[in-house]
Amino acid sequence: MSPDPSHYLVVGALLFGLGAIGFLTRRNLILMMLSSELMLHGVSVNLTAFSQYHGQHDGQVLTIFVLTIAACEAGLSLAIILALYQRTRSLDIRLWTTLGEEELMPPMADSASREIEPPAQPLPKLVPAGRRPVIGADGHVVTPVLSNSQASGKGAKA
């Protein structure tokens, strides 16, 4: 029986990393939850290792609390996953990348910012080189209407 907990810490780190990789790559909602449980396993291994290293019960008691919270989390997450499944008939996480509902009004901040935003002004257009600009009645330069051949040719930048 070795008092050195480093072996257990290595196994705990590996389990934690595998759980993290699973959580990032899985697209199935249920398996994402299972991957997070694997990460909790890694933490539990560390806690019991330190509990034995120090000869005290605290790590094991903390592991019992981890177990309790994991059970709560599993129950709640399964309820949420079932509710989501009944809406889409699928467990794909990508269906929930946008959480807004179409039948609802657009969000408040969005509509408010749209009202404040000034109306878009038309960009000024330059007269093609070598022509006399035509000044309209309002003092602005009247943009000459180009024919197709001119627009595709040298006047494309106008």
Place this chain on the structure above:
Amino acid sequence: MNWVSENIALIGTLVLLGANILLLFPSTGRKSGIPGFLLLPVTVAGLGWVFLQPTGDLVRDLLFYMASGTAVLGGLLMTTQRNPVYAALWFAVATLGVCGLFVINSAPFLAAVTIIVYAGAIVVTFVFVIMLAQQEQGSGYDRIPQQPFLATVLGCLLVGTMLLGIEKTFGPDSSRLSVDRTALHVSSLPVENDLGSPGGVGRSLFTDYLFAVELAGTVLLVATIGAIAIAPRRPQGSL
């Protein structure tokens, strides 16, 4: 460069682990994951050889290698298995390995509780929901993982950082060896047989952690009520 040559074993093992995970992932181009499965024992043995040198106690080493190998193998296959039911069962295998580690860490009560709660309740419920939601042969979101390369690189970097920290703290050339165990205020060790027994854990739970136990009970109650409230209902009102 000096740093790389010093830690070549760690980097090589991490690259091996990442390559194995990437090979095990189901991809559209490859039909079978046979190279990944062939590489699997090499990876696990390499991890054990680099990081888990035997301590000399034969029985303890044997039990430790069996338990940790089961846990890591179960975790690897759970992460990469494309069938969700198999993935849940590999998670149960990983749980059994972790419980073996608990027993070696003199926490037999905790091992029993973990098996009952995880393998008996959580995995069964998850498998039940998976089978309830199972679609026709192999749904697309199980076959195609999401950003496998990026996630594997990130995960291996995370593991590498943690392993470096462990090596710095507990390695042969660390300053920890000068720290005597009596300096850690653990001189008043409890009776050695008491550690991990139901009596000892219960005494600690209901004396030092009594308030936390009450809180945990409240959290359980709230979670139960919340799950019942959230769970979808049929229009008739029955579950």
